[in-house]
Amino acid sequence: MILRYRIAEGTYTYGKRLPSESELAQEFGVSRATVRAALGILENERLITRRQGDGTYLNERVMEISAQLHSTWDFQCMISDSGRTPSVLTLQITKRAPSASEANILEIPSHEPIIALVRVFLADLQPVIYSTNIIPASFFVYEKENIDATLPIHYLFEKHCQQKISYSISDISAVVADDSLITYLNVKPGDAILKFRDVFYNPSNQPLLFGESFYNDKVLRLRVARAWG
Amino acid sequence: MILRYRIAEGTYTYGKRLPSESELAQEFGVSRATVRAALGILENERLITRRQGDGTYLNERVMEISAQLHSTWDFQCMISDSGRTPSVLTLQITKRAPSASEANILEIPSHEPIIALVRVFLADLQPVIYSTNIIPASFFVYEKENIDATLPIHYLFEKHCQQKISYSISDISAVVADDSLITYLNVKPGDAILKFRDVFYNPSNQPLLFGESFYNDKVLRLRVARAWG
């Protein structure tokens, strides 16, 4: 029900004004409260603007933005939304003991092995993102040989570990490119690189996995919309 | 009504479980739908987790985070939330003609003057953020001498220009420190610095002002919570 309103992004371009809430309720045969709940989701993402006493309007500026910083990030979607062809290069899938800080972040004993996944995401074969992920091996229901490393990390985790990610906590910083970034992201020594360090949790607040992503903003612009007030 | 539920952040620490929606509705003398709307806001920010058939729980991890990347950013709040004393250093308030790109971003003619505001935010007198803001002078109802430069930019704008900011679009990138950053942020040559380039809009999609902020993540960690699914 809710998702069907997304057709607004294709159909209501005339004048950018949507039908009134009552009209939409009648058209879809639901109550006005249901319409308002659906519109509320779109408003949260700033895809629409509602003005009391006036009407509901599409926000074309925000519609052009793919990354919603407060929700799911899918690197491959971000690349294809920018008009380029995404691909993934898997550099490493290894099973090993965690470092002290890795065990600490994941809240596991230091003898429990982890799976380390190192990948590079490319746009039109140009490297954009260098990404590492650390997952406790005990979460996997299949063997590591079967890992489908082309999946976004949250799909990969949900498929192979059969747990849902509820939220993540991210540290954002800037770093100077080190040797592996120079090699794999094809940047120059001394270049500045965006770094995201994300820890993912399930609904019970247990840490599930964590990742570090190094983002070359010279190749793919990182643009987000934010709501005020 | 809605905001009153924030007391949850102080009162419901016992066991982290909140009373049921029906109980809350009765306690506050409102309908359950109203309670759900209020809880829905907290859930969006991941401050609470709701589990069907179980209950509503506080998320202590997210409660420790000050910056909600999808909503208002107040540098001084972020600094004081980190346990340090915020202060502001105003480097410059000037009125001048816009550059070509500034006029283009703000969608104003190139002869219309702008107010340029350059500030440094400090934590315990240690510089953290170097920030520039460009506002068309025509928006100001008071003269520039009266500008209260200690205010966060959205309050400053709403107070002096009497318009509301609805949303902003931000480009996030990493840059190598240049001379003014080295001077004012007290960083070393070659250091990597987080850069945010924000354009602010009103509900009618008109650009109101824009800013560039350079964030020293070595002094103040930038940490955000993100929702998945």
Added chain:
DNA sequence: GAGTGGTCTAGACCACTAA
């Protein structure tokens, strides 16, 4: 089975905007 959150209804009244 009892209690929880998830979804939805059909109506009401208000504040606001525009013609």
Added chain:
DNA sequence: TAGTGGTCTAGACCACTCG
């Protein structure tokens, strides 16, 4: 003044979790 979105009510039924 007519129509819009903003807020709220009192109830209903369902899916789910837990003891």
